[in-house]
Amino acid sequence: MLEINNLHVNVGETQILKGLNLKINSGEVHAIMGPNGAGKSTLSYVLSGRAGYEVTEGTISYQGKNLLDMEPEKRAGEGIFLAFQYPVEIPGVSTMNFLKAAVNSVRKYRGDKEFDAMEFLKFVREQTKILNISDDMLKRAVNVGFSGGEKKRAEVLQMAVLDPILAVLDETDSGLDVDALRIVGEGVTALRSSKRSMLVITHYQRLLDYIIPDVVHVLSSGKIVDTGDKNLALELEKNGYEIYSEAVA
Amino acid sequence: MVAVKETLDQVQTVEKYKYGFVTDIEADQAPKGLNEDIIRFISKKKDEPSWLLDWRMKAYEHWLGMKEPDWAKVGYPKIDYQDAFYYSAPKSGDDGPESLDDVDPEILETYKKLGIPLHEQEVLAGVKNVAVDAVFDSVSVATTFKEALSKEGIIFCPISEAVKDHPELVRKYLGSVVPYSDNFFATLNSAVFTDGSFVYIPKGVDCPMELSTYFRINASNTGQFERTLIIADEGSKVSYLEGCTAPMRDENQLHAAVVELVVLGDADIKYSTVQNWYPGDENGVGGIYNFVTKRAACRGKNSKVSWTQVETGSAITWKYPSCILQGDNSVGEFYSVAITNNCQQADTGTKMIHLGKNTSSKIIAKGISAGRSQSTYRGLVKMMPKAEESRNYTQCDSLLIGKKCGAHTVPYIESRNQSAKVEHEATTSKIADDQLFYCRQRGISEEDAVALIVNGFCRDVLQELPMEFAVEAQKLVGISLEGSVG
Numbered sequence: 001m002l003e004i005n006n007l008h009v010n011v012g013e014t015q016i017l018k019g020l021n022l023k024i025n026s027g028e029v030h031a032i033m034g035p036n037g038a039g040k041s042t043l044s045y046v047l048s049g050r051a052g053y054e055v056t057e058g059t060i061s062y063q064g065k066n067l068l069d070m071e072p073e074k075r076a077g078e079g080i081f082l083a084f085q086y087p088v089e090i091p092g093v094s095t096m097n098f099l100k101a102a103v104n105s106v107r108k109y110r111g112d113k114e115f116d117a118m119e120f121l122k123f124v125r126e127q128t129k130i131l132n133i134s135d136d137m138l139k140r141a142v143n144v145g146f147s148g149g150e151k152k153r154a155e156v157l158q159m160a161v162l163d164p165i166l167a168v169l170d171e172t173d174s175g176l177d178v179d180a181l182r183i184v185g186e187g188v189t190a191l192r193s194s195k196r197s198m199l200v201i202t203h204y205q206r207l208l209d210y211i212i213p214d215v216v217h218v219l220s221s222g223k224i225v226d227t228g229d230k231n232l233a234l235e236l237e238k239n240g241y242e243i244y245s246e247a248v249a
Numbered sequence: 250m251v252a253v254k255e256t257l258d259q260v261q262t263v264e265k266y267k268y269g270f271v272t273d274i275e276a277d278q279a280p281k282g283l284n285e286d287i288i289r290f291i292s293k294k295k296d297e298p299s300w301l302l303d304w305r306m307k308a309y310e311h312w313l314g315m316k317e318p319d320w321a322k323v324g325y326p327k328i329d330y331q332d333a334f335y336y337s338a339p340k341s342g343d344d345g346p347e348s349l350d351d352v353d354p355e356i357l358e359t360y361k362k363l364g365i366p367l368h369e370q371e372v373l374a375g376v377k378n379v380a381v382d383a384v385f386d387s388v389s390v391a392t393t394f395k396e397a398l399s400k401e402g403i404i405f406c407p408i409s410e411a412v413k414d415h416p417e418l419v420r421k422y423l424g425s426v427v428p429y430s431d432n433f434f435a436t437l438n439s440a441v442f443t444d445g446s447f448v449y450i451p452k453g454v455d456c457p458m459e460l461s462t463y464f465r466i467n468a469s470n471t472g473q474f475e476r477t478l479i480i481a482d483e484g485s486k487v488s489y490l491e492g493c494t495a496p497m498r499d500e501n502q503l504h505a506a507v508v509e510l511v512v513l514g515d516a517d518i519k520y521s522t523v524q525n526w527y528p529g530d531e532n533g534v535g536g537i538y539n540f541v542t543k544r545a546a547c548r549g550k551n552s553k554v555s556w557t558q559v560e561t562g563s564a565i566t567w568k569y570p571s572c573i574l575q576g577d578n579s580v581g582e583f584y585s586v587a588i589t590n591n592c593q594q595a596d597t598g599t600k601m602i603h604l605g606k607n608t609s610s611k612i613i614a615k616g617i618s619a620g621r622s623q624s625t626y627r628g629l630v631k632m633m634p635k636a637e638e639s640r641n642y643t644q645c646d647s648l649l650i651g652k653k654c655g656a657h658t659v660p661y662i663e664s665r666n667q668s669a670k671v672e673h674e675a676t677t678s679k680i681a682d683d684q685l686f687y688c689r690q691r692g693i694s695e696e697d698a699v700a701l702i703v704n705g706f707c708r709d710v711l712q713e714l715p716m717e718f719a720v721e722a723q724k725l726v727g728i729s730l731e732g733s734v735g
Contacts, residue, residue, distance in 0.1 A: 048690050076692035088687040092705030101701055102691035109692060
């Protein structure tokens with residue numbers, strides 16, 4: 001469902017991704033691991049269409065369509081979701097209103113009837129119950145005054161209500177203590193399904209204790225340099241990324 | 250193809266300001282220009298008593314010696330006061346219609362298009378519990394729920410009618426808050442005001458429904474000078490809302506209104522405005538000059554007044570709803586959202602004059618500027634020597650969209666006693682790229698994202714609006730910022 005071929009990406013004058021290839025099938029969970037500065041976050045932003053990331057070469061095909069032609073909101077409508085490493089605060093806008101605006105935009109794009117206030121309330125309460133998130137969060141302004149753990153749980157809630165086909169999780173484990181990590185990991189795992197693919201970007205193996213990947217890739221210096229199963233993550237934890245940087249050098 | 254595009258562009262402009270249609274009715278107009286004869290003409294049309302004509306004449310004489318104020322941060326070509334009509338009324342019924350049946354169906358259609366219910370049964374069938382006074386150009390065309398209100402002793406009628414039916418009240422209070430000599434535009438209004446609403450809430454009565462006035466300028470080249478007078482007698486309470494629209498026209502039209510609020514002991518007036526006069530086009534052609542004087546006098550102990558305004562329209566807004574906090578423990582509040590887009594200019598704020606002991610005031614002003622617009626908050630907080638233990642809190646936040654607009658904050662603070670406390674906080678921010686991207690990644694279009702973020706920014710003010718109008722105001726915020734990004 002996702003096929004990235006020979007992707008080259010510049011940020012300003014600097015080349016960050018240098019010929020990245022990646023193929024994800026429907027329902028698979030792939031992890032991308034790599035040292036700082038390898039281009040992990042760049043990949044997540046290119047997939048979601050953020051401005052400032054210039055694709056100089058290569059293609060991204062998503063469900064047979066050229067992803068690079070689409071505006072960010074269209075990609076969201078097509079089922080791409082990015083869980084942000086640093087979720088953004090929107091003062092004065094309640095999480096409930098934000099979710100409703102997002103869900104209805106996406107429903108409209110997909111040709112579904114938009115929810116009215118009551119329908120949405122019912123819908124979102126089902127999701128918070130499954131994810132064990134208190135309704136209190138819905139009343140608070142989006143990410144304003146949230147702890148690190150709360151922000152990431154709110155991202156998981158957004159993912160649940162938007163029901164994506166491809167979820168990209170950018171360093172979802174950053175800033176979380178062990179308990180929060182477990183809660184978020186379990187939340188994500190609850191959202192695994194045969195119709196949903198996931199790309200889990202992380203620096204550390206620890207998140208993968210909770211979200212068990214089907215495939216693990218190592219991203220170093222802008223390329224995928226190794227691919228294996230979940231055991232690859234454990235080896236990386238033991239040996240670090242040094243062997244790859246030597247290989248590239 | 251060019252023609253098709255033109256049509257599309259036309260349609261788009263109309264979409265942007267959906268109230269910009271003209272109603273084709275026969276109008277009864279005074280001759281163009283301003284002189285004593287015109288004032289006599291207006292007074293005669295309204296069948297006014299001589300004291301009121303005298304008052305108008307005094308104002309006119311005073312006005313002739315006054316200079317147009319130039320201290321506001323707004324710029325516009327010199328207004329030719331002789332090149333406008335000062336009276337325009339729909340032709341049917343010189344003295345205003347007796348009932349809705351007498352109202353020109355075209356006018357009823359206009360109000361229907363605006364979403365303003367004039368038929369009481371429609372109101373009753375709907376969710377809104379609102380009595381409406383509709384002012385079309387220079388006259389009031391309909392007031393609903395008059396009878397239901399009169400059972401409580403509440404008077405809600407066009408001011409021209411109040412002059413005849415309740416002269417003692419009008420004579421006592423008209424000009425008592427904004428005297429005829431107050432300022433250039435208020436003085437002009439005193440000379441030529443045509444209609445407006447009058448409200449009297451008797452002692453101890455809590456008005457059972459929202460009162461509201463909808464103003465519409467229809468005739469071309471016509472100034473609108475309405476005058477609103479609200480009196481809340483001791484221990485009474487009322488919530489009042491005004492809304493305004495005008496057709497799209499290439500020339501600028503002057504709207505110089507005066508609103509006076511009299512709040513007696515333990516009384517409470519909540520006055521909300523949703524101002525959506527035609528703002529002009531993207532290049533600043535046309536639009537209303539909204540030069541308005543609004544003032545409340547909290548005369549009695551424990552009286553309270555709250556101004557809430559959502560200003561999205563007009564080419565130029567010059568407006569400072571103020572509170573004179575005379576009674577001990579009286580409270581004044583000002584909640585404002587001013588949105589400017591394209592070439593709009595807004596210079597707006599408030600004055601809080603603390604006279605009585607232990608008085609308090611609160612100012613929350615949110616300015617949003619987009620396009621090439623300029624928005625200024627101008628406010629005065631004055632603590633007089635006897636205003637012991639009085640307090641003010643002011644918060645001014647500005648939000649900029651794009652790189653060509655401006656936001657300015659000009660707070661004046663004057664304290665003449667040691668025990669008064671005045672706090673002022675101000676922020677200026679921009680809609681951050683990461684906020685927009687975050688919303689768009691969730692499927693929300695850029696324009697919807699801007700509306701959402703701006704609504705969040707204005708939340709503290711919008712939540713002060715009566716429930717019935719909060720949703721409309723939120724939509725208006727979105728509409729008025731269309732085309733401001735990208």
